[in-house]
Amino acid sequence: MRHMSTDPNLLDDLIARGLMQDTTDLEALAQRLKEGPISVYCGFDPTAQSLHVGNLIGLLTLARFQRAGHRPLPLAGGATGMIGDPSGKSSERNLLDDDALAANLAGIVPILRQFVDFEADENPAKLLDNRAWTISVSILDFLRDVGKHVTVNQMVAKESVKNRMEGADGISFTEFSYMLLQANDFAWLFENEGVEMQIGGSDQWGNISLGVDLVRRRTGGKAHALTWPLLVRKDGTKYGKTAGGETLWLDAAMMSPYRFYQTWMQSEDDELRKLLLWLTFLSIDEVDAVVAEHAEAPHVRLGQKRLAKEITSLVHGVDAASGAIEASEAVFGGAPVEALSAMTFEILADELPTTNVDRSRLDVDDNLVSLLVEGGVAKSKSEAGRLLDQNGISFNDTKISSETVATRADLQHDRFLLIRKGKKSMFLLDFGGPS
């Protein structure tokens, strides 16, 4: 009852946004939140050097809790991440070594910082690594302190396990045990960090609720949990990748802010409301206003622009978002390429796939196909030829044919050649300045 500064509308807001899938006793949770700040944790497995859009809701929800006056604890699962999810058919993954794990953590932490505040005065976020309390636990201790409180019947009854047991591939003991590690995390945090709540995607519900049970059996305490629905497209597929199969990384080095921005720009009208509610901090009223305005004139793509700007700003910061917007306006805004400033091209060079090419390649007969391949426009000369036959390639704003030769006259600012493939794909060749 120290701070009464918590936002009483948090739960209602989450529910209204559609971010509530499963919870433990909702009334008890509401009551607990009313009493003051709660410590809430959400796990992120450091299996790669960056998080991806699948982690976005978790990041945002932690942030929503912090904004509402609670204490967010992101957990980078050094222990669970080391073991990994062995569901793939190939050989079981070995423990990640310390170096790989450290590298992955180093990549993830800056992204976490983008969302939660570790320096706040009242309720700073705290980064957790479950390896700290898991690495030294002996197997006998584990069996006594965790296994003893859980029945196999209970574990087998979990949806995720049931599916795997009925399937042809079965489930390894390691993966079967995974939920115990996660439950142990929750119990440990409850006892040692005062963490009373865990949140996660609905696919985590089994693991999370097992942790809630473990807390009760081991300490008699009452822990809370909440999951959100998984973010899927209309056709039911996951949101983690672009249509082309590219993973939507949150690290700018792994996916440029421009590509990231463009992905959201291409969202469907039907999904705008949900995406705005789930992936931005706009209030529900603001979202509805944007959606209504969008519906007035869908072709203006106001909703997509707002969505892309908000998410890109959250993930990459306002400056990077501005660069992405400027680049997008430059290539999609309708202005002729000739009108773009040298500075705009500098931005484009950062945002678009850009290839350095020697000036001697200009004004040479038959340089076209090889330039297209070098620039990444086509994977092979055959494909380049096909694209040309299909009228799919432009230099700057002009469609070109297989007879075209790239010349100095095509360069913008005597340096850059903008190549379009189809309508949405842009590439830049950088010939350097005149020497």
Added chain:
RNA sequence: GGGUCGGUGCCCGAGUGGCCAAAGGGAGCGGACUGUAAAUCCGCCGGCAUCGCCUACGUAGGUUCAAAUCCUACCCGGCCCA
């Protein structure tokens, strides 16, 4: 361990000596229409700057004028028996 069926292009899946770079579907790409949308229609979709040649149908050999298709060995997967 024995038997049996199978392993085909990004995925699914036809093809059982020449007409096979390999049907069909999906994904993807380009074009038209558009709103950088959806739906629809058209085209493409191994490589070689391409009317011909090369590389491909689990791997390695073999038979044949000719093999994804037949033979042998091996590897991998499903099912049945033990």
